[in-house]
């Protein structure tokens with residue numbers, strides 16, 4: 001039984017590849033398109049939490065993810081002092097269950113490659129450098145014209161095309177992401193032996209200075225500051241600005257800073273947030289992942305929430321006989337409040353810092369860990 005037999009998934013990020021793989025492996029004919037010419041070319045690192053790992057295990061890619069990444073089970077808090085003093089080592093909640101690591105750091109291109117390969121192996125037809133030119137729907141299907149000139153009719157279109165989703169606009173949803181007031185420098189580089197988990201330094205010239213091991217050989221390091229327009233900077237200027245901001249941080253940061261020499265590895269991104277009001281579908285077109293809800297990475301939950309959307313949508317589609325209101329009501333019931341709560345908590349953590357207010361950070365983190373420990 002399945003509510004759909006022909007599905008178009010727009011966007012081959014985490015949400016799109018997970019949906020495509022889940023549906024295709026159950027025999028649904030899936031076209032998966034992505035506007036980028038090369039799926040896994042760009043990106044630094046990603047911190048994947050236990051609840052996301054639970055979904056990756058369900059998809060059958062956990063072993064590949066663990067082999068490509070760096071698992072760890074604790075979080076370090078360090079002071080912005082001359083020694084980078086370790087203040088506390090906190091066991092991380094194993095939100096995916098006791099048999100999964102609390103966290104895995106991964107190079108983004110490696111995760112993207114694993115997911116895209118898995119979707120294709122499951123039977124999805126992946127086309128890169130392709131997007132949707134137009135779509136129109138009636139009660140029984142969606143007619144789509146793609147940018148390569150081809151056309152098709154689908155039972156369902158899944159808009160998994162990220163925070164600036166074109167699908168969202170095509171179905172008349174006006175919600176757009178809003179800046180939260182912070183920006184982040186990120187750099188990808190070699191892992192010194194002293195980096196074996198995420199450590200966070202609160203205070204100093206940045207709100208947060210942190211790093212996450214992403215494999216035996218690699219890490220990504222980041223500095224969160226007040227949002228600034230750094231779009232006119234050259235890569236060399238961006239590197240110099242990140243190095244200058246990092247001067248205040250010591251301990252493992254001294255070794256990391258010494259390796260920050262390649263401008264091509266440094267990026268700057270403004271934090272944004274979005275919650276599209278429920279429902280996330282208009283007829284036979286539905287939004288998932290960052291297209292529907294996006295959070296600043298203060299809890300590192302965006303990827304996991306995208307995977308949870310994919311898992312719940314896939315399960316509901318494969319267990320229903322028809323694509324009717326009951327499917328969409330069940331999807332909203334299982335996903336809307338949970339994803340919204342994560343976005344709001346992620347924003348609150350940043351807002352306390354922007355307001356220089358002593359909020360209950362451990363309490364809020366524990367509440368979210370309890371929430372996402374429950375199966376989606």
Ligand SMILES: Cc1cc2nc3c(=O)[nH]c(=O)nc-3n(C[C@H](O)[C@H](O)[C@H](O)COP(=O)(O)OP(=O)(O)OC[C@H]3O[C@@H](n4cnc5c(N)ncnc54)[C@H](O)[C@@H]3O)c2cc1C
Pocket residue numbers: 010011012013014015016033034035036045046047048049130131132160161162163164165166167184269288289290291294295296297300301302303304306
């Ligand atoms: C600075 C920063 C750091 C982050 N760190 C973490 C972290 O450590 N851990 C974590 O879990 N999350 C993190 N996130 C959030 C995480 O990256 C996202 O939540 C996650 O990638 C969402 O997955 P997605 O598949 O919904 O969207 P995306 O990953 O954005 O994928 C969307 C895909 O759609 C494609 N696309 C876009 N437009 C079109 C179009 N018109 N047609 C066709 N294809 C299109 C894109 O090329 C892309 O491949 C971070 C976010 C930011 C901004």
